[in-house]
Amino acid sequence: MDITTIALISLAVILLVWSFKKDGKKTKKGLKVATNMGKGIVVEIVSILALIGLFLTLVPPDTIRIILGDTSVHIATLISAAFGTVTLIPAFVAFPLASSLVDQGAHLVSMAAFITTLTMVGFITAPIEIEYFGKRFTLVRNVLSFLAAIAISIGMGLIL
Amino acid sequence: MNLGKLLGSLKKNKIATFTIFAYIVVFVYSPYLGLDSLKMTSSYFIEMLQILPAVFVVMGLVEVWVSRDTIMGIFGKGSGLKGRFASVLIGSFSAGPIYAAFPVCYTLLKKGSAVSNIVIILSAWAVVKMPMLIVEAQFMGVSFMIVRYIFTVPAIIMIGVITGKIVSKENIIKNSSKEGLLVERIELALPGHSCGACDYKSCRETARALVLEDIDPNVCPVADESNKKELRKLLQGT
Numbered sequence: 001m002d003i004t005t006i007a008l009i010s011l012a013v014i015l016l017v018w019s020f021k022k023d024g025k026k027t028k029k030g031l032k033v034a035t036n037m038g039k040g041i042v043v044e045i046v047s048i049l050a051l052i053g054l055f056l057t058l059v060p061p062d063t064i065r066i067i068l069g070d071t072s073v074h075i076a077t078l079i080s081a082a083f084g085t086v087t088l089i090p091a092f093v094a095f096p097l098a099s100s101l102v103d104q105g106a107h108l109v110s111m112a113a114f115i116t117t118l119t120m121v122g123f124i125t126a127p128i129e130i131e132y133f134g135k136r137f138t139l140v141r142n143v144l145s146f147l148a149a150i151a152i153s154i155g156m157g158l159i160l
Numbered sequence: 161m162n163l164g165k166l167l168g169s170l171k172k173n174k175i176a177t178f179t180i181f182a183y184i185v186v187f188v189y190s191p192y193l194g195l196d197s198l199k200m201t202s203s204y205f206i207e208m209l210q211i212l213p214a215v216f217v218v219m220g221l222v223e224v225w226v227s228r229d230t231i232m233g234i235f236g237k238g239s240g241l242k243g244r245f246a247s248v249l250i251g252s253f254s255a256g257p258i259y260a261a262f263p264v265c266y267t268l269l270k271k272g273s274a275v276s277n278i279v280i281i282l283s284a285w286a287v288v289k290m291p292m293l294i295v296e297a298q299f300m301g302v303s304f305m306i307v308r309y310i311f312t313v314p315a316i317i318m319i320g321v322i323t324g325k326i327v328s329k330e331n332i333i334k335n336s337s338k339e340g341l342l343v344e345r346i347e348l349a350l351p352g353h354s355c356g357a358c359d360y361k362s363c364r365e366t367a368r369a370l371v372l373e374d375i376d377p378n379v380c381p382v383a384d385e386s387n388k389k390e391l392r393k394l395l396q397g398t
Contacts, residue, residue: 002291004255005210012214015221026224034220037263038212040338045208045259047179053201054182057193099299111300112308120286120316125259127175132262133269133278134335137327141279144322148315155311160304 044128052124055087061097068106073157077110081149084117085142086124094118109157116149211256219267232272239274244317247277251284261285270341275332276324283316342394343367349390350380357381370395 019027064083068076098111121142122129129138170177187194235243254261264285265278288309297305333344347367354362358379360369369375370391377395380387 001210002255004253004289004291007253008211008218008255009214012217016217019221019225027221030220030224031217032220033223034213034216037216037219041263042212043173043176045212046205047173047176048259049204049208050179050197050201051175051182052204053199054179054186054197057197057200058186095295095299102300108300108304112304115296115308116287116312119258119292120283122258125257128259128262131337132266133332136335137275137323137332140323140326141282141319144319145283148319152308152311152315156304156307159307 041128041131044131048125048128052087055124061093064097065101065104068101068110073107073109076106077113077150077153080110080114081117081146081153084114084119084149085121085146087118107157108160109153112156113149113153116152117146120145120149207256208260211260215256215260215263219263222271223267226271228272231268235268235273235277237274239277243274243277244280244320247280247320248284248288248313248316251281251286252289254285254289255291258282258286266336266338269329269332270344274324275327275329276320278320279323280316280320283319284313287312287316343371346370346391346394349387349394351382351384351387353382355382 016027019030068079094115098106098115101114102108102111123142126138126142129141183194183197186197233239234246239246251261254264261282265273265281268281269275269278293305293309296308330348333341333348343364344367347364350363350366352363354364356362358366358381360366360379366379370377370379377391378388380391383391
């Protein structure tokens with residue numbers, strides 16, 4: 001468990017205790033809101049997680065490494081961005097992968113695109129996003145984020 | 161369970177249905193691959209269990225304790241640069257993948273945050289949160305991390321501002337399938353003059369009473385036929 005997760009859980013516990021001391025009735029209402037929030041989305045999230053697990057088993061990071069190995073920077077950037085778009089990998093997996101790719105000759109520019117799209121653009125989480133915010137919002141946000149990821153990686157290429 | 165009901169629940173849980181189907185195909189093709197996938201999934205599942213309950217509890221408490229005015233002051237339309245900064249900050253000190261940010265942003269939006277700031281929180285949550293930056297510096301080097309940060313923060317603010325221009329809050333409220341937005345949806349269905357003819361101070365108050373206090377659906381004397389039709393449709397859903 002990383003530090004922010006611990007901080008988050010402690011925050012929840014502290015707020016809960018404080019809230020109960022101040023107003024038990026209100027707190028119960030808040031907890032009801034919380035359970036409703038969870039009930040409304042838990043099936044979707046578990047399904048999506050299972051899909052990500054499936055995807056990463058069928059297309060393991062090693063395969064990505066092989067695909068990215070021989071291509072030019074531009075193509076590799078696009079492939080990285082596309083791969084990052086489809087999947088969602090936790091940072092502690094993504095960064096070791098990116099760094100091993102760099103060791104094997106991948107360009108930093110493509111890695112910046114990879115990391116940014118990986119975390120910000122989510123094809124696979126889009127159904128959840130649509131559930132909360134609708135199709136238009138989800139489409140606009142993801143397309144803009146994808147473009148921004150490419151722009152960020154180009155900008156980084158100029159500096160690094 | 162009859163067939164119609166079964167089909168109905170399959171339709172409602174489209175993603176779950178699809179996932180189960182995909183797993184059946186993989187398991188038939190190769191049980192090993194299927195088991196590996198499940199193993200991979202379980203590690204994500206544990207991460208989810210650590211984060212989501214806490215996120216929901218915090219947001220549930222925000223829902224009952226923090227007033228709409230407060231959220232509007234911090235993240236609302238007129239919050240300006242301070243709102244942008246606060247949004248980047250709240251995203252930076254977050255935990256968990258982007259799907260944990262959806263319920264947070266949803267609550268804030270409901271409480272009066274601007275669309276642009278929601279997008280900034282979502283993006284910052286995804287790409288520049290603290291634990292991520294630390295891991296990034298370890299693996300990619302400090303300069304990579306800093307340069308990416310410097311490029312990314314202005315970029316996500318831009319994404320937020322542009323999204324806020326293209327997608328209106330009304331659009332999100334109408335298209336969200338979450339019930340919590342019912343008050344907002346009903347407010348939109350009312351004529352919106354906040355005239356006070358119904359004895360409530362504003363259309364928002366009226367909408368709230370319609371949802372929570374079970375008052376007469378024809379409370380609004382100035383509603384026209386299309387308003388009434390929309391109201392009936394929304395209130396039947398409860």
